[in-house]
Amino acid sequence: MLTKNEKENLAKIFKAIDKNGDGKLSKEEILEGYDKFFGKTMEREDVLKMFDAVDIDKSGFIDYSEFVVASMNEKQLLTDEKLLSAFKMFDKVSSPPFVIYHLYYKIGR
Numbered sequence: 001m002l003t004k005n006e007k008e009n010l011a012k013i014f015k016a017i018d019k020n021g022d023g024k025l026s027k028e029e030i031l032e033g034y035d036k037f038f039g040k041t042m043e044r045e046d047v048l049k050m051f052d053a054v055d056i057d058k059s060g061f062i063d064y065s066e067f068v069v070a071s072m073n074e075k076q077l078l079t080d081e082k083l084l085s086a087f088k089m090f091d092k093v094s095s096p097p098f099v100i101y102h103l104y105y106k107i108g109r
Contacts (some may be wrong), residue, residue, distance in 0.1 A: 011042060013037045014067050024061035027051055 002010070017033035021064055023031075030051050040048070042096060054062050054070040062070075 002068075010068055010071055011064075014064055024059075024063045025067065026061055030062065034061075 013033075014025070015021075017029050017037060019029055019032070027048060031044060031047055034047050051062065054066050056066050056069070057063075
């Protein structure tokens with residue numbers, strides 16, 4: 001779930017990347033805006049793979065709803081990774097993976 005502030009920020013980013021204002025993001029717009037707005041340097045090929053994965057309806061564009069879903073998934077992934085990393089840091093007995101994931105999902109969900 002996104003907070004009101006996160007929703008507002010996503011809308012601003014989407015509008016800033018959407019250079020021609022048509023309400024959808026082309027591959028070119030994503031390539032130009034990805035590093036600028038997300039602060040991540042990615043190879044062109046990796047950005048295009050990500051684009052294809054996010055373009056759920058295979059329209060050749062990323063619409064706002066696809067953009068929000070992808071952003072939520074990334075936010076959740078980052079949260080999940082941080083939680084799992086923290087658990088592993090405190091796991092002094094090197095619990096088997098199934099124990100880690102069981103506890104992780106019980107505590108983290």
